[in-house]
Structures are given as C-alpha cells and as structure tokens.
Amino acid sequence: MGILTGDGRAALGAAFYAAHHVLVKGALFLSVGVIAATGSQRLWPMLLPVAIIAVGLGGLPLTGGALAKFVADELLGDSTASSIATLSAVGTTLLMLQFLRSLARTASQDSHATPTAGLVWPWLATAIVSLVVPWTLYLTVPQGTLPDPLSPAVLWKALWPVLLGAVLATALWRWGRALPRIPKGDIIVVLDGGMRIAVTWGKALERTDSFLRRW
Numbered sequence: 001m002g003i004l005t006g007d008g009r010a011a012l013g014a015a016f017y018a019a020h021h022v023l024v025k026g027a028l029f030l031s032v033g034v035i036a037a038t039g040s041q042r043l044w045p046m047l048l049p050v051a052i053i054a055v056g057l058g059g060l061p062l063t064g065g066a067l068a069k070f071v072a073d074e075l076l077g078d079s080t081a082s083s084i085a086t087l088s089a090v091g092t093t094l095l096m097l098q099f100l101r102s103l104a105r106t107a108s109q110d111s112h113a114t115p116t117a118g119l120v121w122p123w124l125a126t127a128i129v130s131l132v133v134p135w136t137l138y139l140t141v142p143q144g145t146l147p148d149p150l151s152p153a154v155l156w157k158a159l160w161p162v163l164l165g166a167v168l169a170t171a172l173w174r175w176g177r178a179l180p181r182i183p184k185g186d187i188i189v190v191l192d193g194g195m196r197i198a199v200t201w202g203k204a205l206e207r208t209d210s211f212l213r214r215w
Contacts, residue, residue: 016071019137020064023130024053028099030123036106039113043104046115049127051100056131058093058165059158064134066158070149071138073157086161093165094172101173 031050038046056063069089073082138149147154 015137016068016134019133020068020130021057023126023133024057024065027053027123027126027130030119030126032103032106034115034119034123035103037108037113037115037119039108039111041111042114043107047100047104049124050103053127053130054096054100055093055162057096058162059089060162061155061158064131066155067134067138067149069158070154071146089161090165090168093162094168097166097169098172 028050031046034046035043035050052060052063053065056065059066059069069085072085138146
C-alpha cells in the first residue's frame with residue numbers, strides 16, 4: 001500500500017473537500033432559482049438532481065460526497081474526530097432533506113412554468129461536475145494508497161448515517177409541530193432568555209472571584 005506523509009494526507013483531504021463541497025454548494029445555490037421558475041408538472045425531474053447532490057453532502061454512496069467522506073475517514077482513522085464526522089453526516093443529511101422540502105415549496109405557482117436554459121444548464125453542469133470531479137481526482141491517487149471505496153463495508157459505512165438522517169427527518173416532519181416555535185423575524189426572543197441567564201451566571205462568577213481573591 002502506498003504511503004503518504006502527513007502533509008500529503010492533509011493536502012489530499014483538502015483537495016477532495018474542495019472538489020466536492022465547493023461545487024455542490026454552488027449547484028445548490030443555483031438550484032434555488034431553477035426550482036422557483038419550475039411548475040409542479042416539471043418539479044420532480046428538476047428536484048431529483050438536487051436531491052442527489054444535496055444528500056451527497058451527507059455521504060450518499062457513489063456520490064462525490066461519499067468519496068470525500070471516505071477520504072476524510074481514512075485520514076482521521078479511528079479517532080474521536082472520526083466519530084464527530086459521522087455524527088456530522090447524520091446532521092447534514094437531516095439538514096439537506098429539510099432544505100429539499102423547503103425548496104419544493106418555492107416552486108412556481110404556474111404548474112406549466114419551465115425555467116429558461118440560462119438557468120438550467122449552468123446549474124446542471126455544476127451538479128454533474130460536482131459528481132464527476134471527485135472520482136476523477138480519486139483516479140489520480142496512486143493505486144493502493146487508499147482502500148477500495150466500492151467495497152460493501154465502505155458503502156455501508158457511508159449509507160447508515162444517511163439512513164439515520166432520513167429517519168430523523170421523517171420524525172421531524174411528523175412530530176415537528178410539538179417543538180418550540182421561534183416568532184417569525186424575532187430570534188431575539190429566543191436569545192433574550194439565554195442572555196439573562198448568562199448575565200446572572202456572570203454576576204455570580206464575579207462575586208465568587210471577589211470572594212476568593214479576598215480569601
């Protein structure tokens with residue numbers, strides 16, 4: 001098996017991250033305009049590529065995101081950071097599924113609306129490139145440097161956080177109304193309680209510090 005130095009491993013991880021995440025986030029940004037100009041009759045064919053690259057951020061197998069996550073896992077090894085990365089994949093999947101649900105609601109009120117080619121082609125090209133580039137980059141890595149990303153064990157390791165994120169998203173959509181609500185446009189209402197607690201604790205710590213200094 002090939003050996004990479006610490007700097008080489010870090011550079012490899014950074015390259016895969018940039019190749020995937022930057023392109024995917026660009027494609028997701030462009031998708032907002034595309035979906036907003038799409039009517040219900042053409043919505044699902046447009047949402048499918050968005051769904052693939054969005055859930056790919058969580059590590060959906062065979063996507064560029066799965067490959068980037070695989071390389072990151074190899075660099076992290078069996079460490080606490082690796083466990084945190086796995087939890088992050090679950091959270092990212094949940095977030096992206098919620099994004100897709102919200103995005104679908106922004107579709108055009110005209111059921112026959114069709115986005116212009118000027119909107120569709122840049123978005124579609126970016127989405128395709130975000131899938132292709134990480135695999136192209138992987139083929140440039142010396143053979144034996146990394147394990148096989150298509151092995152059943154590796155595919156399952158990428159899949160189960162995505163499945164868990166999907167289960168959590170389903171639960172959120174079903175029982176989310178029971179969660180506390182933030183008044184629209186007024187997040188200060190939520191922060192205000194936390195600020196009062198912080199001030200109270202700050203004063204208590206200040207009094208404790210003064211007492212200990214005298215002691």
